[in-house]
Amino acid sequence: MDTQTLPLTASVQAWTGGSHFQNLAVNLPALAPGEALAAVDLATVCGSDIHTISGRRPGPHPGILGHEAVGRILSLGDGGARDFHGRELQPGDRVIWSVTVSCGQCARCRAGVTAKCVELLKTGHEPLDGPWGLSGGYASHIHLRRGITMVSVPDLVTDAAAAPVACATATVMAVMEAAGPLARKRVLVSGAGMLGIVACAVATHRGASAVHVRDINTERLALAREFGATDATAPGNDPSGFSVDIAVDLSGAAQAVESAFEALDIAGRMVLAGSVSPGPAVALDPERMVRSLLTVTGVHNYEPRHLQEAMDFVKETRDIYHWDALVEEPRPLSELQFLMQPPSGRSLRKSVTPLQEQRGEHHDHP
């Protein structure tokens, strides 16, 4: 598509605070060198957006939420833009993009912790009237700023399989990297939401000898078994002597963190990633930590390599795991406000197709 056919504005569902959204037309930005404009084909609703509108996580508003999405490049700034592998992107290319946008220059970026860049911007977390208005996926178009990571989507990967990669799957890649090698390890996954289900698949794929999952939701436990869990049950049902080498907490529940710590065997490692809103403190016995040589670490968001690794994983395992079956049939963007509630049953993500209404208009004026 050449620039002559570009619309002048994007159609967005702006979050205006509380549980309120408003349909707005927002001017498309002038692209700086290295930037791109993409049309958003599908955006999935991550649980943290639901936290935001329920007041559990602060966010600037009005602003465009949505940080799990897939789209197509429409236009590029001077000099073009490149994907993670350094390949020059072309109009029409399918891409996903990272949650974090970093400067690449500060001490944290240089230390390899770009997710905590001192000038960090976040996809779907910026004010509409700020320098990055079109930052979110709940819009017909998104401005892909310099410093964002773009990963090409292989033809074999559907939109529904691709969109959650940008938050859930990539975060799990960072979590599993922090957990260390998984081959022949007994792994405990606390929480069987989107991240927990991905964690089951990764642990299985990397040769874990057992994958234990704990969640209160029986439908999700069944799903966990389909994605590789060898034992999936409600918390508190651990057999006596239950022990694991690796524990990953994706639930954020204090009780789950305590039980997982208790289950760690000698030289065990625990990775915490679910505790993303304030909660009660957890008691960890330092003597046990010392004598059992335990490691406890935290992961928040991810680095660019994890986004590429997550896309590669979904592509590689697409015939083993039905990634797109975890995403409900998409709804038009105008229904976004009704989708802002935790998914139920076997669905782990609701989704919207932001361009659907615009396409509908074109059909009316052939």
Ligand SMILES: [Zn+2]
């Ligand atoms: Zn998310």
Ligand SMILES: [Zn+2]
């Ligand atoms: Zn930086």
